Amino acid sequence: MESQKRTLWPYVFGTISLIYVLLEFVFNADLVDLASSATPGADEMEAIALRGETLSGIGLAIALMTLLKLTKPLKDRGPLLSLGIFTVMAAFATVPFMRWAQPALIDSLVDKTTAEERSSALGLNLFKFGVAHGAIQLKGQQLGTTPEDKTLLALLGPMASGNQKIESIVQANQKTIFDRVLIGTGNSTSASRWNEYQQIRQDVASKYNQYVDSANKYEASLMSASGKTGGQASNALAAIRQGVEADYKRHLEAGRRFEDSLLAQESVVSAEVRKYAQSINSRSPSASYAPAMQRIYGFTPDIEQYLSIDGSRKLNEQTIRSGHLRQVDRAFALKSDGIPRNITLNQFLHHPTVCKKARAQVVAKGMSLPGNWCPDDEVAVTASVSNEAQKRVRAEWEKGTKAKFGQVVEPSLTESQFRNLPSVQRNIREALAKAPCTKGNAYLSAAQFKAACITPELGKQRVELKSAFSAPVAQLGDDGIHSDKGRQAVKALVIPPVAMAISLFFSLLAAMNLLFKVLPNKALFQSKYSKGAAFAALLIWLALATPSKHSTMAELVLNDDHGYRGIYTWVMNAEPAVYTIGKALNGGSSRKG
Structure with a gap:
């Protein structure tokens, strides 16, 4: 062991x-x-x-x-x-x-x-x-x-x-040594610092190129959005026309029902008209005429509506029937926002009430249309769909540029305008923070950069070298x-x-x-x-x-x-x-x- x-x-x-x-x-x-x-x-x-x-x-x-x-x-x-x-x-x-x-x-x-x-x-x-x-x-x-x-x-x-x-x-040869060292270090330092300085402007140029690429893509997206809107507009217009045509059919059906209901009141109208006409002659107007007409038509027509229109002022069954039919059309128009009972589809599509109602429904869905638009105006629908698509593309562009540059930037800036953007200027100042000699200017020429940044630095280094390697003997x-x-x-x-x-x-x-x-x-x-x-x-x-x-x-x-x-x-x-x-x-x- x-x-x-x-x-x-x-x-x-x-x-x-x-x-x-x-x-x-x-x-x-x-x-x-x-x-x-x-x-x-x-x-x-x-x-x-x-x-x-x-x-x-x-x-x-x-x-x-x-x-x-x-x-x-x-x-x-x-x-x-x-x-x-x-x-x-x-x-x-x-x-x-x-x-x-x-x-x-x-x-x-x-x-x-x-x-x-x-x-x-x-x-x-x-x-x-x-x-x-x-x-x-x-x-x-x-x-x-x-x-x-x-x-x-x-x-x-x-x-x-x-x-x-x-x-x-x-x-x-102290001064000669200093000079040679400064020339050597100055040349290498100058080249190195100039390259670093140029890199800043190259970074700006690179960012501008990226911006131009983004702007080109934005323009292409706008064109693409416009190109795709034809089919979308046709589909949107077809849906609008389908709804309006359904309204037209309902309008005609409502007119027929209304006519039938008022024609059933023709005997009442005839009796009230005759009674009222006789009371006028006796200078004691009938009190039941106005309430009866108000109940039937919704308004009280003048007795003249039932007299002959040939100037003879005759009152008979034919004139009463003719006047009654005229009041049916007037009464229906009041109940249907002024739309006549007997109207063609084309007239219906252009009627102000129909146009206003259809436009309100379409605008409520986010589509922008002119105030005088009517349901058969395909050009306006196409323009609206295109505008909406372009608005979405524009909104994405604005969102992207605001996130990148802190503000909405137009897609048509020149390189000079791009350089002057506050965010780009701020990045340049930050990049040049270690080179105050440039005063925040990233576009000095080589001679200007040397005069502002290299020459003063070499002078400072000369003083430092002399201080580091020399001193009066008595002071040592x-x-x-x-x-x-x-x-x-x-x-x-x-x-x-x-x-x-x-x-x-x-x-x-x-x-x-x-x-x-x-x-x-x-x-x-x-x-x-x-x-x-x-x-x-x-x-x-x-x-x-x-x-x-x-x-x-x-x-x-x-x-x-x-x-x-x-x-x-x-x-x-x-x-x-x-x-x-x-x-x-x-x-x-x-x-x-």
Whole structure:
């Protein structure tokens, strides 16, 4: 059982080492991305430094644990106790120590710098900035985004430290570097921003084209609606005529019944007429005449209606019958809204009462007709049906444009009129909110856009660049107003190589630990001398067997007497492979800028 515990720990520790190595590789990739950028932010640099300090603390704990397991008190301890000791040591000793030691080391290096050295650091940062932007080329080459390029860019500033030739060239050509950077960034920025600006007007043009397509469909729908109304009008008119003809038949039938009922009263009429005529002669009019006629006809006809019309003024059965028939027609007309009893269908269709009644029924169903319309007017019905269909199409158009543009828009706008719609203008202003230099105008020419938006921005960037990379030497000292700028310039040079070197060192220790812990029973790796020899061989191989493709550039930048020449060479050789693995583990994401 004890033997199993002793053999289990190497695998546990090997797993910890593997995870640590992978985390260090990812950290290294992120560090190179940040340090190789043209303008790494101070906050970003501080954050990644803290992350590196934490990982270095864990790496130190792995190294110390490896040594402790060689001592008798811990050599034969089980994996649970060993893991507990490692965790406590990392959490309460090595990580806090590295979080203190690395910043202290950096601050110590920065505190010792003079104002002149800080000014030189600003120049070296400008040197890296110029190389990153292509304003300065080494051996006629412009660095890109390969792992080797990024590694060289990350180390370029500190590597050039002490190279008086480079420092003097940078100081003497500061304005030229600014100009080249601004021209390069200005050209790319100008093209990019101009394309973005043009996209806004292209969006408006696209929306106008959509509007034109909708307007064409609307016009086609109107024509289609008109074309379909012929049959609908015929059907509507047939229904109207059918109803009117039914009314005509009922009218004729009612006339016959009315005539029959009044003809039955002819004897009563004859008696009352004769009685009334005699009473007139005696100058004592009959009192029953008017009530009787009112009851029969609904009105009281004058006695003259029953006398001969040939001027003889005779009263006989023939004149009474003729007068009675005339009163029948008059009485029926009163009961039928003025429509005569004996009328043809054509006359019935054109009678004002019939026309008015039919029109009221049709209008009640939603159809619009002229006030003098009669049931045989097919043209008016066709026009009405067509108008109703077109109204529906128009209503859909108005509803759609109001929803899209916030108002009813006519289907005949020119592109210029379309641009001036309030909703389109509002969209343009919103799209140009990030470009106040355009003053909401999406139709500036290229020259106008450059003058309004690009040239002032380049002037502003020139001021910012000058402010970022230059300051009077006297103001960079500890008591100067630009002391923080000077200190930050030095940190930008110091932190990347220190963090890379420490990270690579502890990564190698963890990798060696992993190598020997997963092969615990191989005799070759039992001896501490063989382990040391293998570790040394690995360091030598990393430093010498895989020279960087930028070795020539590095030789150009590094002085022969540079104090950290060997370390820089080693980091440049080892870092690209580590960066490649780290980017693969990190999903390939990179910092931009």
